[in-house]
Amino acid sequence: xxxxxxxxxxxxxxxxxxxxxxxxxxxxxxxLLGEKHWVNFLGWFLAAALLHDLVLLPAYSAADRIAGxxxxxxxxxMPGGDLRVPIVNHVRAPALISGVLxxxxxxxxxxxxxxxxxxxxxxxxxxYLRNWLLITVVLFGGSAIxxxxxxxxxRSRRSSPPT
Amino acid sequence: xxxxxxxxxxxxTFWRSPLRGPWLTSVLGSLLGPAxxxxxxxxLISHDAYHPELRGNATIDxxxxxxxxxxxxxxxxxxxxxxxxxxxxxxxxxxxxxxxAKLWSVIPKLFQWPAVRSAANAIERLSLLLLVGxxxxxxxxxxxxxxxxxxxxxxxxxxxxxxxxxFFAAFLVHVVVKMPVVVRSYRARGVLKxxxxxxxxxxxxxxxxxxxxxxxxxxxxxxxxxLLGLVGGASxxxxxxxxxxxxxxxxxxxxxxxxxxxxxGTGPNDFQVNRTVASAGITPALIGPDWxxxxxxxxxxxxxSREQLMAMPQRTHELTIGCVEGWSxxxxxxxxxxxDLAALVGAPPRATAVVESVQPSxxxxxxxxxxxxxxxxxxxxxxxxxxxxxxxDHGYPARVIAPGLPGVHCTKWVGRVTFVxx
Numbered sequence: 001x002x003x004x005x006x007x008x009x010x011x012x013x014x015x016x017x018x019x020x021x022x023x024x025x026x027x028x029x030x031x032l033l034g035e036k037h038w039v040n041f042l043g044w045f046l047a048a049a050l051l052h053d054l055v056l057l058p059a060y061s062a063a064d065r066i067a068g069x070x071x072x073x074x075x076x077x078m079p080g081g082d083l084r085v086p087i088v089n090h091v092r093a094p095a096l097i098s099g100v101l102x103x104x105x106x107x108x109x110x111x112x113x114x115x116x117x118x119x120x121x122x123x124x125x126x127x128y129l130r131n132w133l134l135i136t137v138v139l140f141g142g143s144a145i146x147x148x149x150x151x152x153x154x155r156s157r158r159s160s161p162p163t
Numbered sequence: 164x165x166x167x168x169x170x171x172x173x174x175x176t177f178w179r180s181p182l183r184g185p186w187l188t189s190v191l192g193s194l195l196g197p198a199x200x201x202x203x204x205x206x207l208i209s210h211d212a213y214h215p216e217l218r219g220n221a222t223i224d225x226x227x228x229x230x231x232x233x234x235x236x237x238x239x240x241x242x243x244x245x246x247x248x249x250x251x252x253x254x255x256x257x258x259x260x261x262x263x264a265k266l267w268s269v270i271p272k273l274f275q276w277p278a279v280r281s282a283a284n285a286i287e288r289l290s291l292l293l294l295v296g297x298x299x300x301x302x303x304x305x306x307x308x309x310x311x312x313x314x315x316x317x318x319x320x321x322x323x324x325x326x327x328x329x330f331f332a333a334f335l336v337h338v339v340v341k342m343p344v345v346v347r348s349y350r351a352r353g354v355l356k357x358x359x360x361x362x363x364x365x366x367x368x369x370x371x372x373x374x375x376x377x378x379x380x381x382x383x384x385x386x387x388x389x390l391l392g393l394v395g396g397a398s399x400x401x402x403x404x405x406x407x408x409x410x411x412x413x414x415x416x417x418x419x420x421x422x423x424x425x426x427x428g429t430g431p432n433d434f435q436v437n438r439t440v441a442s443a444g445i446t447p448a449l450i451g452p453d454w455x456x457x458x459x460x461x462x463x464x465x466x467x468s469r470e471q472l473m474a475m476p477q478r479t480h481e482l483t484i485g486c487v488e489g490w491s492x493x494x495x496x497x498x499x500x501x502x503d504l505a506a507l508v509g510a511p512p513r514a515t516a517v518v519e520s521v522q523p524s525x526x527x528x529x530x531x532x533x534x535x536x537x538x539x540x541x542x543x544x545x546x547x548x549x550x551x552x553x554x555x556d557h558g559y560p561a562r563v564i565a566p567g568l569p570g571v572h573c574t575k576w577v578g579r580v581t582f583v584x585x
Contacts, residue, residue, distance in 0.1 A: 009281025014340055018286045021336030024229075025293050028328035031227055037317040044315055045326070048299035049292065052266065053273055068384060086362070088384050089393075097397045100260055104401065105420045107312035116311035119442035121435070122556055123425070131419040135404065 060099070067091060085154050090147040094139035101132060168276035178271040181380040182387055184368030186352045188375060189345040190391070191265040196338060198258045199298075203331050205251035208233050209487060210324060212244050212569050217515055217531040217585075220572075222320045229328070237535035237542075241566035242493065245485025248569070249409035252489025255305055256405055260397035262298060264390070272374060287340065290333045297330025309488040310422050358388040408490040423490035431549035432557055434492045437570055438525075440555040445576055449521045454560050456544075460510035460582035469560045472546060475499045475507075480541045486570040496564045498545035501537050501580075510582030513538075518563050521578035530572040534585050536565050544577060 004012060032041050071088050102109060108117075108128040117125050168174055211234050215221035221228070235243050279285045304323050307314060315322075351370070360366075365383040368376050385393070407418030418424030427433035440450075455466045478500055483493040505514060516532040536542050542565035545553065553559040558575030565573065 007282070009283030010287075014283055015286070017336045017339040018290055021332045022286070022290060022293075024332035025290075025297075025329045027229070028325045028332070032322060032325045032329075035317060035321060037315075040316040041322050041326075044304070044317075044322075045296045045300045048303050049296040052299050053270065053295070057267060057270055086384065089389060092385070093393055093396060096393060097400050100263070100397045101400065101404070101420060104256060104259060104306055105310070107307060107310040108420065108422060116313055117422075120311055120438055121423070121425075122439040122441075125422075128420060131404075135400070135419060139400075 056103075060096075064092065067095070085147070085150045087147060090143045091140075094136070094143045097139055098132075098136040101135065105132065166277070172271075172274040173276045176377075176379040177274075179377050179379060179381040181365065181367040181377060181383045182385070182390055183268055183271065184376045185344055185348040185370050185373050186357055186368050187387060187390075188265065188268045189348040190354075191261060191268055191394075192341065192345060195258065195261050195265050198254055198261065199331075199334055202251055202255050202258065203327065203334075204233075205247045205254075206327055207231075208235075208247045209244070209251060209569065212247075212567065213572060214531065214533050217533060219517065219529065219531045222318075223324055235567060237533070237539045237566060239567060241480075241541060242483035242485065242491070244567045244569055245409070245483045245491035245493075248485050248487060249489055249491060252305070252309060253402065253406055253409055255302065256401050257398045259302060259306075259401070260394045262302065264394045266295065269375065275374060290336050293329050294333035294337050297326060297333055300326050301330050358391070360386055360388070362386045362389070411492070421490070422488065423486075431551045432554035434494060434557075435486075435490060436556045437486060438527075438575070440576075443520075443522045443525060443576070445522060445555070449578075450555065450560055450576055454521070454578075456561060456577060457579045458504050458508050458582075459580075460505065460508040460514065463508045465508055469546065472499055472544070472561065475503060477546075478540075478543060480543060480564075482541060482543075482564050482566060484564070484570045484573055485567075495549050496543055496545040497547040497550075498543040498561065498564075500540070501532065501542040501544060501563070501565070502540075504544060504580055505537060505582050508582065510537075511584045513585055514582040515585045517579075517581040517583060518574045518577055519579040519581075520574050520576045522576055527571040527574070530563075530574050532563070532565065532568075532572075536568065537582070539566060541566050544580070 008015060032038060035041065068088050071091060074087075105128065108125045109132045110129070111125065114124060171177060207230055210223070210230055211232050213220050213222070214234070215223060215225055215228065216232060223230075279288065301323065304315070304319060304326070308319050308323070313319070348370075352368070357368075362383060362385065365386045367380045370376050403417055404420040405418060405424070406421075407414035407416065408421035408423040415424060415426055423435050425435070427435075455468055456472060458465045458467065476499070477497055479495055479497040481493060481495050483491055485491040501516060505516070513534045514537060515534055516537045517529065518532060519529045522528040532542070543563070544561050545558070545564045546561055547553065548557060553562060558577070561577045562575040563573050563577060
C-alpha cells in the first residue's frame with residue numbers, strides 16, 4: 001500500500017476515481033470532437049478557463065487592490081471619517097454585485113444578441129441598460145446609507161462617557 | 164533537482180489574502196456541490212422531457228447517449244417541467260457568485276511549483292482542467308443561450324449536453340478526492356465556528372503548510388462571514404432580478420434583468436412568444452382560410468378546417484408552457500383533445516403522435532408526443548386562448564399544448580398530426 005503511495009503520490013482510490021471519471025469525460029469529449037464545429041467548441045472550452053483564470057480574476061483582484069489603496073488614503077482625509085468603520089466593503093459590495101450582474105447579463109445590457117432576441121420574442125430587448133444602472137445606483141445608495149448609519153453609531157459610542 | 168519558482172504568481176509569497184485556506188474552500192465547496200448536483204439533475208430531467216427515446220425527437224444521437232431516462236408520469240401537474248427547468252436556470256444563475264468565489268479561493272493552486280509533483284498530481288491537474296473548463300463552459304453557454312447571444316458556431320444543445328458530462332464526471336472525481344480534506348477542515352476548525360470572527364479576529368487559517376494558506380498574509384479587509392455575506396448578497400440580487408420570468412405574478416415587475424421579464428398588456432394574447440410567425444417563415448397563405456389540418460392513422464386520413472375542428476367537443480384547461488430557457492407562462496387554453504383526434508381516425512391503442520407545423524423549415528417544426536401525452540385528458544390541439552382565437556404569433560390556427568411538455572414541443576401552426584403505433 002505505502003509502496004503504491006510512494007510511487008503514485010496518492011491512494012489507490014484516487015487513481016480509481018480518476019480513471020473512471022476521466023473515461024466518462026473522454027467519452028463525452030469524443031462525441032463533441034465528432035461534431036462539425038469541434039474546433040470552435042474546443043476553443044470555447046479552453047478560453048472559458050483561461051479567460052477566467054488569467055484575465056477576469058487578475059482584473060478584479062487588481063481593481064480591488066487599487067480601489068482599496070485609494071480608499072485608505074481617502075478615508076484618512078475624509079472629514080469625520082472613522083477608522084473603526086472601514087469604508088472599503090461599503091464600496092466593494094455594491095461594486096461586486098453590480099459587476100456580477102454585468103458579467104451575467106451583458107448581452108442584454110450591451111445588446112450583442114439583439115437580432116436573435118427579436119426573432120424569438122417579437123420585440124427588441126430594451127431597458128436593460130437603464131435597469132442595470134438603476135440597480136447599481138440603488139446598491140451604492142443603500143450601501144452608503146448603511147455606512148453613514150454605522151459612522152453615526154460609532155461616533156455616538158465614542159462621545160458617550162464610559163459607563 | 165528542484166528549480167526555484169518563476170517570479171510572479173508562482174512565488175508562494177504572491178498570494179496574500181488571509182482568508183484563503185482549506186476551511187474557506189470547504190465551506191464554499193459544501194454550498195456549491197449540492198447546487199451543481201441539482202442543476203445537473205434538472206438538466207437531465209429536461210433532456211429526458213423531450214422524450215428522446217421517441218424517433219424524431221432526439222437532438223443527441225440516442226445510440227451514443229449515456230443518460231438514464233428520468234421521466235415524470237404525464238398525469239403530474241402541467242407545471243412540472245416549468246418547475247424543474249425554472250430551477251435549472253434560476254439556480255444556475257444564482258450559483259455563479261458562489262462558483263466565482265470558489266475559484267478565487269483556490270487560484271494559488273493553479274500556479275503551484277513544481278507544476279507537476281507526482282503521477283497523482285498530474286492526473287488530478289488534468290481532471291481539474293476538465294472541471295474548471297467544464298464548469299465555466301457550461302455556465303457561460305447557458306447564460307448566453309438564455310439571452311439569445313449565440314456567439315458560437317457549434318450546436319448549443321449538443322455542446323451544452325456533452326459538456327455537462329465532461330464537467331459532471333470531473334465534478335464527481337473532485338468530490339470523492341476532496342471529501343477527506345473537507346472533513347478534516349471541519350473537524351479541525353468546526354463547520355461554522357470561523358464565522359463568529361469579526362474583522363479584528365480574522366486570522367489566517369492555522370493549517371500551516373497547506374498551499375492555500377498564505378505564507379506572507381496581508382492584513383484582512385473583510386471577515387470570512389463578510390465574504391460569504393457578499394456572495395449571498397450577490398446571489399440574492401440575481402434571484403430577485405430574474406425569478407419573476409419563471410413564477411410570474413407581482414415578481415415579474417421585479418425581473419429587471421430577466422431575459423423574459425417583460426410585462427405585457429392585459430389582452431388575452433399578451434404573453435411571451437417564442438419564435439414569431441415572421442421568423443418562422445409562415446406566410447399569411449399558410450395559415451389563411453385554406454388552412455387544413457391533416458389527421459391520419461394507418462391508412463386513414465381526415466382533412467379538417469378550423470370550423471370543423473371548432474364543431475368538435477371543446478375542452479378548456481389551465482396549462483403552463485415551460486421554456487427550456489427557464490421562463491414560463493400559464494394560460495387558459497381551449498381546443499380539441501388530442502385523444503379525440505386519435506379516435507376520429509381510429510388510431511391504434513397506445514399510439515404516439517407525430518405533430519408537424521406548416522412552418523417550412525426550422526429546428527422544432529415537428530415533435531413526437533408520447534402515448535401518455537396523446538391519451539392525457541389535458542393534451543389539446545388548442546384553437547383559443549383565454550377565450551379568444553390564438554394570435555398568429557401564438558400558433559393560429561392551431562397549436563399543441565400538453566402538460567409537462569417543453570415549450571418548443573408545443574408545436575405551433577400545426578398542419579399535420581400522424582398517429583403511429585408505438
